[in-house]
Amino acid sequence: MNLTLLLVVLVCALLCSGCRAVPTLGVYGATPAGITAAVQAARMGHSVVLIDCDGWIGGLTTSGLGATDIGNKAAIGGLAREFYREVKAHYDKQAAWQHETRDQYLSHGYGHTRDGDAAWMFEPSVASAIFARWLREAGVEVVSTRLDRSLTGIERDGARLVAVRCEDGSRWTAQVWLDCSYEGDLMAAAGVRYTVGRESNAQYGESLNGVQVANSTKHQFTQAVSAYRRAGDPQSGLLPGIEAGPGAEGSADHKLQAYCYRMCVTDVPSNRRAWTKPAGYDEQEYELLLRHFDAGSTMAPWHPLWMPNRKTDANNNGAVSTDWIGGNWDWPEASYQRRDELRAAHLRWQQGLMWTLAHHPRVPESVRREVSAYGPTLDEFPDTEGWPPLLYVREARRMQGLITMTEHHCMSRETVEDPVGLGAYTMDSHNVQRYVDTQGLVRNEGDVQVRVPQPYGISWRALIPAADECSNLIVPVCLSATHIALGSIRMEPVYMVLGQSAATAACLAIDRQESLHQLPYGVLQARLLADGQVLRWDSVR
Numbered sequence: 001m002n003l004t005l006l007l008v009v010l011v012c013a014l015l016c017s018g019c020r021a022v023p024t025l026g027v028y029g030a031t032p033a034g035i036t037a038a039v040q041a042a043r044m045g046h047s048v049v050l051i052d053c054d055g056w057i058g059g060l061t062t063s064g065l066g067a068t069d070i071g072n073k074a075a076i077g078g079l080a081r082e083f084y085r086e087v088k089a090h091y092d093k094q095a096a097w098q099h100e101t102r103d104q105y106l107s108h109g110y111g112h113t114r115d116g117d118a119a120w121m122f123e124p125s126v127a128s129a130i131f132a133r134w135l136r137e138a139g140v141e142v143v144s145t146r147l148d149r150s151l152t153g154i155e156r157d158g159a160r161l162v163a164v165r166c167e168d169g170s171r172w173t174a175q176v177w178l179d180c181s182y183e184g185d186l187m188a189a190a191g192v193r194y195t196v197g198r199e200s201n202a203q204y205g206e207s208l209n210g211v212q213v214a215n216s217t218k219h220q221f222t223q224a225v226s227a228y229r230r231a232g233d234p235q236s237g238l239l240p241g242i243e244a245g246p247g248a249e250g251s252a253d254h255k256l257q258a259y260c261y262r263m264c265v266t267d268v269p270s271n272r273r274a275w276t277k278p279a280g281y282d283e284q285e286y287e288l289l290l291r292h293f294d295a296g297s298t299m300a301p302w303h304p305l306w307m308p309n310r311k312t313d314a315n316n317n318g319a320v321s322t323d324w325i326g327g328n329w330d331w332p333e334a335s336y337q338r339r340d341e342l343r344a345a346h347l348r349w350q351q352g353l354m355w356t357l358a359h360h361p362r363v364p365e366s367v368r369r370e371v372s373a374y375g376p377t378l379d380e381f382p383d384t385e386g387w388p389p390l391l392y393v394r395e396a397r398r399m400q401g402l403i404t405m406t407e408h409h410c411m412s413r414e415t416v417e418d419p420v421g422l423g424a425y426t427m428d429s430h431n432v433q434r435y436v437d438t439q440g441l442v443r444n445e446g447d448v449q450v451r452v453p454q455p456y457g458i459s460w461r462a463l464i465p466a467a468d469e470c471s472n473l474i475v476p477v478c479l480s481a482t483h484i485a486l487g488s489i490r491m492e493p494v495y496m497v498l499g500q501s502a503a504t505a506a507c508l509a510i511d512r513q514e515s516l517h518q519l520p521y522g523v524l525q526a527r528l529l530a531d532g533q534v535l536r537w538d539s540v541r
Contacts, residue, residue, distance in 0.1 A: 029051070059495075124381070
């Protein structure tokens with residue numbers, strides 16, 4: 001070999017040593033949907049890069065939401081079912097129980113069943129361990145960075161998404177992309193049409209969408225509470241966060257159901273942190289809460305659901321609780337900096353709420369005693385002082401895809417021809433806003449809870465945009481659904497199912513050298529069924 005050729009070989013070797021293999025599948029968002037998508041792609045023999053845009057692996061499933069909402073557990077198959085089977089296998093071991101025994105937990109009738117193949121209630125650290133092992137065993141590359149949401153963040157070739165640029169300067173290419181984030185940032189940057197807020201009932205002939213004054217009977221004020229800064233005095237102005245009116249019944253708006261942190265707390269003294277008053281605490285932020293107590297309410301406004309080892313998944317409950325109503329309306333379109341501000345504001349609100357419930361003299365003694373018996377755990381989320389790292393983004397953007405899932409699908413008045421998973425949960429929206437009524441009293445609006453009659457199919461076409469908008473993108477989280485239909489679909493196990501189905505479709509299209517829009521549903525259906533997905537409810541009964 002002559003010297004010139006040797007130099008060329010050496011240079012090429014040096015250059016290639018810093019090269020990355022180009023993945024066939026790019027997954028944006030290390031949510032449960034993103035993880036199942038990445039693992040499924042790897043199991044199908046494809047290379048994949050998983051971009052963690054939140055700095056936390058596992059989404060809400062590892063960030064406090066351990067009380068799994070699904071409605072009918074028989075509707076869940078595939079990798080999602082595998083996850084919940086592994087949860088059960090973990091808690092079937094005696095070594096898993098430190099702060100109580102398995103029999104003590106089960107004796108209370110909680111969600112970890114003695115029988116069956118799966119368990120649905122778990123500690124965050126257990127979910128994290130399962131997901132971490134899955135990714136490691138599948139050989140999935142995980143990178144922590146965020147999309148550059150400026151005009152230079154996306155490279156396109158016509159309708160094809162060619163590459164994604166991130167804030168750290170990295171550039172990622174893939175044949176097919178999946179946006180598995182809770183916000184739909186990649187979808188939006190790729191130029192796909194989407195909706196934020198509530199559609200009117202008239203748009204799709206629904207009854208539970210738009211402004212819902214008549215239906216908002218739950219998590220409502222049970223006592224008369226004045227909406228004004230000086231109680232009973234309209235001239236003093238409204239208290240912060242209260243609207244002058246709710247809007248016309250059934251009308252559209254751009255407002256969102258409230259977010260919160262799903263708290264993992266405990267009553268075990270050796271594993272319990274104290275409730276702390278946050279910096280910037282402002283008692284006036286809790287005036288509605290305190291007035292509600294002054295007027296006679298005696299309910300502790302939170303909902304601690306028991307997980308194993310004397311830990312909870314604690315959720316919103318009552319008129320003024322962990323949901324910071326109205327504090328999240330600009331989240332979907334907000335910059336990263338603004339989201340950081342909103343996240344911090346939500347944390348301050350919720351920490352202040354819990355400190356108030358535990359210590360404020362206007363809170364009934366029975367409530368103070370109950371809340372004081374708990375506190376954030378020492379052994380979960382130690383880097384954030386026991387508080388979950390992720391805010392519960394219940395709803396953000398929703399794609400306008402080839403088909404839109406609506407209330408009619410949830411109620412089985414309409415069925416889809418190409419299901420890639422089943423929804424089964426109640427059509428559920430948390431409260432969206434507070435307003436002053438004609439008597440000068442404060443009311444909550446937006447809470448809807450309507451059961452579906454049976455599990456229903458979620459269409460493959462609801463996961464993909466029009467081909468001329470983006471031909472190689474799948475969106476299994478911010479999918480095409482109305483506000484109220486998403487309220488049923490938006491459950492973590494369903495997102496896992498849809499993530500796996502989306503990755504399956506992507507891999508099949510690549511293998512067959514077809515576009516996503518050309519992939520025959522029969523081919524996709526056959527592989528999904530072979531991998532244990534449940535696609536039709538009549539096949540289960």
